[in-house]
Amino acid sequence: MKQRPTFPARIDSSVSAAKPKAPMAINLPQGLGMDSVAVRQRMVQKLASQGLSDPRVLAAMGRVERHRFVDSALVNQAYEDTSLPIGLGQTISKPGVVSRMIELLCQSTEGKLGRVLEIGTGCGYQAAVLSEVATEVYSIERLRGLHDKARENLRFLRLANLHLLLGDGMLGYAQGAPYAAIIAAAGGDALPTAWTDQLAVGGRLVAPVAQRASGAVGGVTAQALVVVDKTSQGLRQTILEAVHFVPLKSGLA
Ligand code: SAH
Numbered sequence: 001m002k003q004r005p006t007f008p009a010r011i012d013s014s015v016s017a018a019k020p021k022a023p024m025a026i027n028l029p030q031g032l033g034m035d036s037v038a039v040r041q042r043m044v045q046k047l048a049s050q051g052l053s054d055p056r057v058l059a060a061m062g063r064v065e066r067h068r069f070v071d072s073a074l075v076n077q078a079y080e081d082t083s084l085p086i087g088l089g090q091t092i093s094k095p096g097v098v099s100r101m102i103e104l105l106c107q108s109t110e111g112k113l114g115r116v117l118e119i120g121t122g123c124g125y126q127a128a129v130l131s132e133v134a135t136e137v138y139s140i141e142r143l144r145g146l147h148d149k150a151r152e153n154l155r156f157l158r159l160a161n162l163h164l165l166l167g168d169g170m171l172g173y174a175q176g177a178p179y180a181a182i183i184a185a186a187g188g189d190a191l192p193t194a195w196t197d198q199l200a201v202g203g204r205l206v207a208p209v210a211q212r213a214s215g216a217v218g219g220v221t222a223q224a225l226v227v228v229d230k231t232s233q234g235l236r237q238t239i240l241e242a243v244h245f246v247p248l249k250s251g252l253a
Pocket residue numbers: 086090091092093119120121122123124125126127140141142143146167168169170185186246247248249250251
């Protein structure tokens with residue numbers, strides 16, 4: 001006998017929960033001239049063609065509206081793979097670099113990342129992307145002007161798992177430790193020991209660090225992306241491609 005459908009129909013909550021989030025409401029400033037979902041999808045396709053493959057990161061990059069984090073005069077460039085000024089001499093990182101670093105953080109984890117520490121909130125864009133792939137995000141900024149700006153930019157998103165902190169990120173944030181992942185958006189001469197101390201065993205840190213070219217007379221010449229994995233045997237460091245980040249500075253301003 002054919003099973004008759006029961007009424008009212010049962011909604012399978014696990015299925016509805018797995019549905020992708022609806023795109024956020026968009027209210028584009030005049031000038032972008034295009035639907036922001038479509039422009040963002042084009043950016044994501046470009047990132048994928050350049051080698052980004054983690055579906056969690058691709059989805060997050062497709063969801064976070066980068067144009068909301070830049071000044072209105074720069075909205076037209078928001079989805080280009082370029083860094084842009086955000087005030088006080090700082091820049092929002094290129095989407096290609098943001099997604100590359102977050103993909104590196106996610107590499108050894110299935111599902112969501114656990115607690116993440118971000119050093120250098122800036123305008124808050126990368127923090128918003130992180131909050132999509134992690135259960136909890138602590139993001140520290142040393143410049144009050146940018147900390148306030150990020151708070152303002154992020155208000156409409158109401159991200160309950162994102163905590164913005166004003167402080168010196170070189171000290172990390174011990175209250176949230178240990179972290180499954182630590183990511184720095186500013187580069188120093190060396191990795192502060194607080195970061196590796198606050199990393200969980202099994203956790204990963206990704207940061208730009210200045211590299212001394214062999215043969216250069218004492219001069220720091222370039223930055224490279226550095227990955228540090230904390231294992232039960234200790235720290236394992238891998239140096240990757242050259243990058244260009246603003247300097248990591250100590251103290252508040
Ligand atoms: N992730 C940011 C990028 C901002 S640029 C974004 O999406 O916009 C890097 C930021 O690091 C700058 O805002 C700079 O002020 C900040 N920074 C530099 N040294 C720092 C430190 N010791 N602690 C916290 N923030 C720092």
